Every structure is written in structure tokens, then in C-alpha cells.
Amino acid sequence: MIRTFRPALFTVLAVLFALAAPVHAADRYPNRPIRIIISFPAGGSTDVLARQLADTMGRDLGQTVIVDNRPGGGFNIAAETAAKAAPDGYTVFMALDATFTLNPLIYSPLPYDPDRDFVPISLVGFESNSIVASGKSPFKTFREMIAYAKANPGKVTYGTSALLAELVGAELTRVTGTDMVHVQYRGSPDMLQALLSGDINISITGILPYATYVPSGKLYALASTGTKRVLLMPAAPTVVELGYPTVEFRNWFALFAPAGTPSPIVATLRAEVTKALSDPDLRKHLLAADLEPSAGTPAQIGELIKRDRSHWAQIIKSTGIKLVGE
Numbered sequence: 001m002i003r004t005f006r007p008a009l010f011t012v013l014a015v016l017f018a019l020a021a022p023v024h025a026a027d028r029y030p031n032r033p034i035r036i037i038i039s040f041p042a043g044g045s046t047d048v049l050a051r052q053l054a055d056t057m058g059r060d061l062g063q064t065v066i067v068d069n070r071p072g073g074g075f076n077i078a079a080e081t082a083a084k085a086a087p088d089g090y091t092v093f094m095a096l097d098a099t100f101t102l103n104p105l106i107y108s109p110l111p112y113d114p115d116r117d118f119v120p121i122s123l124v125g126f127e128s129n130s131i132v133a134s135g136k137s138p139f140k141t142f143r144e145m146i147a148y149a150k151a152n153p154g155k156v157t158y159g160t161s162a163l164l165a166e167l168v169g170a171e172l173t174r175v176t177g178t179d180m181v182h183v184q185y186r187g188s189p190d191m192l193q194a195l196l197s198g199d200i201n202i203s204i205t206g207i208l209p210y211a212t213y214v215p216s217g218k219l220y221a222l223a224s225t226g227t228k229r230v231l232l233m234p235a236a237p238t239v240v241e242l243g244y245p246t247v248e249f250r251n252w253f254a255l256f257a258p259a260g261t262p263s264p265i266v267a268t269l270r271a272e273v274t275k276a277l278s279d280p281d282l283r284k285h286l287l288a289a290d291l292e293p294s295a296g297t298p299a300q301i302g303e304l305i306k307r308d309r310s311h312w313a314q315i316i317k318s319t320g321i322k323l324v325g326e
Contacts, residue, residue, distance in 0.1 A: 123296025128226030
């Protein structure tokens with residue numbers, strides 16, 4: 001009996017292991033492509049950041065990581081899409097800070113709950129902005145701009161193509177005691193052309209592609225809005241150096257998953273983001289675009305959201321700027 005039973009037992013066990021192997025493989029994460037939703041169109045600095053991060057993570061994970069561009073709606077379209085995605089780790093959201101800090105202050109109701117619909121994975125990086133002047137403007141430095149604006153009320157025009165930049169401009173006007181005129185643009189390309197042609201005097205905007213026009217004198221780099229000087233505009237002082245700390249701001253990006261995503265999957269993604277941002281080639285490409293890679297914990301993301309939401313609330317109150325629906 002024993003001699004006939006043992007071979008049969010081994011046969012049964014072999015069949016069971018064979019059946020279990022595909023199940024185990026199916027449970028392994030990830031076993032299919034991962035989607036990173038962003039709230040910007042293709043081609044911009046955020047898209048570049050997302051795609052380079054996706055390529056590096058995909059290589060390390062052994063799976064394709066694709067970027068899903070969902071622009072428009074003040075970042076709300078992308079955020080709503082991500083919030084409603086299955087919480088299985090195959091859809092993540094690389095969000096710009098305003099999605100969690102500014103939008104709750106200006107949109108009511110929001111199509112997503114920034115505090116309940118997402119779980120933070122990791123900080124990704126920071127991006128400074130710049131204050132640049134047209135080469136046809138009657139000033140070449142920040143202090144010259146302020147002096148000219150004070151001597152010529154209502155004659156200096158500043159363009160923005162994003163609400164955060166508009167808030168910075170309003171705060172800049174307030175703290176410098178100047179009367180500068182805001183001009184809103186639907187997008188950065190139109191604003192850049194207006195600046196180059198001299199239709200507006202200055203722009204408050206991202207570093208690229210504006211920095212590329214500084215060496216030729218077509219644009220003047222007046223200041224950067226971060227806490228330290230930017231690589232592509234090293235001669236431009238920061239607004240903090242110039243004595244205007246309330247004008248300081250840097251965009252930050254972070255990766256989020258839909259609420260309910262299993263903790264082990266979130267931990268895996270966090271580890272992969274940290275690993276990717278340590279990759280020398282990725283860091284080189286991001287720094288060249290003036291994007292500062294910086295992995296960070298969920299706790300750090302929570303502190304940034306709390307701090308920046310309070311900051312923008314104070315700016316809105318102090319400047320009296322009229323926002324959505326007002």
C-alpha cells in the first residue's frame with residue numbers, strides 16, 4: 001500500500017503546485033501596465049517629469065508605465081479621473097500642489113475630496129518659477145522694474161497663465177506698493193510671444209522655455225520665486241534675497257494613489273519612486289530642466305499641503321483677488 005500510495009501522492013502534489021503557480025503569478029504586483037495620470041498636456045515640463053519617471057520606474061518594475069494626459073478644468077479633470085480609478089495600484093496620480101492646496105479654496109464643490117479620496121505615495125520634486133521681463137521693457141533688473149512701476153502707475157503689465165502665478169503677481173503688487181496691470185493668458189505659448197514682442201512687460205511663469213531667451217537679451221531674468229537660485233538663471237536673485245519672502249513659492253509634485261489602495265502596494269510604489277529619483281541619469285535630465293528631484297514621505301506631503309493651503313488662503317485674503325465664481 002505504501003509503495004503504491006507515495007507515487008500517487010507525489011503526482012497529486014505536482015498537479016496542485018502546477019495549478020497554484022499561475023495564481024501566484026497573477027497575484028504578483030505589478031503584472032500589467034501602470035498608468036500615471038497627470039493634469040497637463042504633452043510636451044510641458046510636468047509631462048517631461050512624468051515620462052522620465054515612468055520610464056525609469058518601468059525599467060525597474062519590469063512593467064510598462066504609461067502617462068495619461070488629462071489637462072483642463074483647473075486640474076480637476078485629472079484629479080476626478082484618478083479619484084474614481086480602481087484602488088489596485090495600476091492607476092496613480094502625479095499631482096501639482098495646487099490640486100490639494102489651492103483648489104479647495106476656490107472651487108465649490110470639488111469633483112473630488114482632496115483629503116479623503118487619495119493616499120499619498122511619495123513626493124517627487126520641486127520646480128521654481130521666474131519673473132522675466134521683455135527685452136523691450138524699460139528695465140533690466142527687478143529693482144529697476146519696481147522703481148519704474150512706482151514712477152509710472154498703471155503702465156507696467158504682467159502676464160500669467162496659471163492661477164498660482166496670478167496670486168504671486170497680486171502679492172508682489174501689494175508688497176511693493178505698485179500699481180501693475182495683470183493680463184491673463186490661456187496658455188504659456190501665447191504669453192511667451194506677447195512677452196517677446198513687448199506687448200507685456202513681464203511674466204510670472206515657469207523657467208522653461210523662458211530661460212533659453214535670456215542669453216540673447218530677448219528676455220531679462222529679474223528673479224526666481226524659489227528658496228535658492230535656479231540653475232538656468234543663476235544671475236537672477238530670489239525674491240527672498242530681494243526682501244519679499246511672501247512672494248516666494250515653488251511648485252511641488254507628488255504621487256498619489258486612490259484611497260483604498262492596499263498598503264503593501266503603496267509601499268512598493270514608494271520604494272520604486274525613491275529608487276528612480278536616485279538614478280543618476282534621471283536626476284541629470286530633471287536638473288537640466290530645472291526640476292529638483294526630491295522623494296519624500298506621506299507625512300512630509302501632508303505638512304506641505306497644510307502649510308501651502310494656509311499660505312494661499314492668507315494671500316487671497318490680503319490681496320482681495322477675485323477668484324472662481326466670485
